[in-house]
Amino acid sequence: MEKLVIEGGKPLTGAIQIHGAKNAALPILAACVLASGTHTLHNVPNLLDIDTMLGILRALGCRAEQQGDTVTITTSTAHSSHIPEELMGQMRSSIFLMGPLLARFGSVTVYQPGGCAIGERKIDLHLKGLQSLGAEIEEFSNRIVCTAESLQGNEIFLDFPSVGATENIMMAAVRAEGITTIYNAAREPEIQDLQNFLNAMGADIIGAGTDTITIRGVKTLTPGTYRIIPDRIVAGTFLVAAAATKGNISLERVNPAHLTSVIHVLKRAGVQIIADGDIIHVSCPTRPKAVERIVTSPHPSFPTDLQSQVMVLLSLADGLSVMKETIFEGRFKHVDELARMGADIRVDMSSAFIRGVPRLYGATVEATDLRAGAALVIAGLAAHGTTIVEQIHHIDRGYDRIEHMLTSLGASVLRQAPVPSE
Numbered sequence: 001m002e003k004l005v006i007e008g009g010k011p012l013t014g015a016i017q018i019h020g021a022k023n024a025a026l027p028i029l030a031a032c033v034l035a036s037g038t039h040t041l042h043n044v045p046n047l048l049d050i051d052t053m054l055g056i057l058r059a060l061g062c063r064a065e066q067q068g069d070t071v072t073i074t075t076s077t078a079h080s081s082h083i084p085e086e087l088m089g090q091m092r093s094s095i096f097l098m099g100p101l102l103a104r105f106g107s108v109t110v111y112q113p114g115g116c117a118i119g120e121r122k123i124d125l126h127l128k129g130l131q132s133l134g135a136e137i138e139e140f141s142n143r144i145v146c147t148a149e150s151l152q153g154n155e156i157f158l159d160f161p162s163v164g165a166t167e168n169i170m171m172a173a174v175r176a177e178g179i180t181t182i183y184n185a186a187r188e189p190e191i192q193d194l195q196n197f198l199n200a201m202g203a204d205i206i207g208a209g210t211d212t213i214t215i216r217g218v219k220t221l222t223p224g225t226y227r228i229i230p231d232r233i234v235a236g237t238f239l240v241a242a243a244a245t246k247g248n249i250s251l252e253r254v255n256p257a258h259l260t261s262v263i264h265v266l267k268r269a270g271v272q273i274i275a276d277g278d279i280i281h282v283s284c285p286t287r288p289k290a291v292e293r294i295v296t297s298p299h300p301s302f303p304t305d306l307q308s309q310v311m312v313l314l315s316l317a318d319g320l321s322v323m324k325e326t327i328f329e330g331r332f333k334h335v336d337e338l339a340r341m342g343a344d345i346r347v348d349m350s351s352a353f354i355r356g357v358p359r360l361y362g363a364t365v366e367a368t369d370l371r372a373g374a375a376l377v378i379a380g381l382a383a384h385g386t387t388i389v390e391q392i393h394h395i396d397r398g399y400d401r402i403e404h405m406l407t408s409l410g411a412s413v414l415r416q417a418p419v420p421s422e
């Protein structure tokens with residue numbers, strides 16, 4: 001397996017352009033099957049999850065190609081709405097195809113989706129939402145068959161503002177008869193991006209970004225050309241990496257409005273941040289300060305996807321910080337790995353108590369999931385000595401060649417290919 005070898009202790013300096021958002025690109029790629037024809041998407045990141053989504057689209061009969069950050073997808077050749085089990089299990093986002101395939105073909109067969117082991121991650125809200133639109137669902141052990149002669153708009157109240165369920169329901173409802181209203185919808189920027197793409201295809205949706213989304217079903221959709229928003233989680237990861245290494249960098253092509261809660265937390269930790277249009281300047285000349293209490297919650301609150309990265313900064317801060325994780329019950333796996341690097345963190349139920357230490361030390365650690373992996377890379381950049389991060393395929397799910405991005409900012413990060421006996 002490939003590894004990252006990091007020589008720590010070098011402050012990040014310079015400027016970097018932030019790539020397109022994984023969590024916006026994946027549902028938008030799935031949404032392409034709603035309209036027959038050729039779609040062109042720009043600012044699509046080069047990531048393992050994007051490759052997987054393109055692989056699934058090809059397995060359904062679509063033509064899908066990525067050149068640089070442009071993806072073209074021809075959906076007129078799609079002939080199947082049965083997602084192969086093996087591909088379905090490679091990532092959580094395979095479930096995004098359920099709504100669009102149901103809307104286009106009247107039936108879809110899926111399996112339990114895969115993805116990082118960060119919690120139970122049920123799909124009951126997706127299924128209930130589609131049932132409310134008139135779909136019949138049959139479950140045969142791992143296989144789920146969903147059929148609907150026609151979809152009917154309805155009022156849907158989500159018990160929890162699930163990002164994926166909101167998106168799946170939106171994608172099915174665009175082709176339903178009548179009006180669908182989703183109450184307690186997720187408000188993430190990626191939901192707004194999906195709304196904008198669907199509307200560019202001829203859908204009639206308002207409200208994304210608020211907790212009530214209204215979708216008026218339309219008869220036809222036409223292929224779209226669209227530019228994906230910047231990745232706020234990648235941007236947040238670099239903000240933390242700069243601060244943890246006492247660096248000074250500029251992030252270009254970002255949307256600071258998507259990072260309001262994160263910038264607020266980092267400023268409380270003493271990190272200097274200036275937003276200027278689509279650029280954010282960040283520096284942290286002194287030791288960060290502890291932050292009394294951070295709670296992960298749905299947008300616009302502090303995102304769970306930056307919890308582990310910020311924990312690294314707090315593990316170097318002066319004082320005791322508390323981080324409460326409310327979204328995923330299994331998202332503290334990085335804590336044991338950080339402890340191997342000298343961090344002083346105690347977990348009690350869903351809270352982590354982080355007593356800052358003056359320094360971290362290089363060690364061999366394992367990326368247990370995507371953002372845990374990113375956190376360990378940041379820890380390695382800030383640590384004294386050499387850190388080896390293993391299982392980096394998790395990191396490749398969400399960061400486009402992270403070692404290139406970091407070396408362009410002066411870090412020493414090398415991707416090591418597996419030795420033949422491994």
Ligand SMILES: CC(=O)N[C@H]1[C@@H](OP(=O)(O)OP(=O)(O)OC[C@H]2O[C@@H](n3ccc(=O)[nH]c3=O)[C@H](O)[C@@H]2O)O[C@H](CO)[C@@H](O)[C@@H]1O
Nearest residue numbers: 023093120121122123124125126162163164165305327328
């Ligand atoms: C590709 C993508 O956009 N991924 C993001 C998306 O994941 P995802 O869409 O999977 O996250 P959800 O918002 O659906 O999940 C949040 C919580 O709701 C629970 N739940 C969800 C659906 C359901 O049917 N039943 C249920 O119980 C989950 O187990 C979890 O505890 O939002 C998460 C929360 O911001 C982010 O961490 C992920 O990066």
Ligand SMILES: C=C(OP(=O)(O)O)C(=O)O
Nearest residue numbers: 092093115116305370371
């Ligand atoms: C949990 C994440 O992604 P996914 O929902 O694709 O597993 C993430 O991006 O941190």
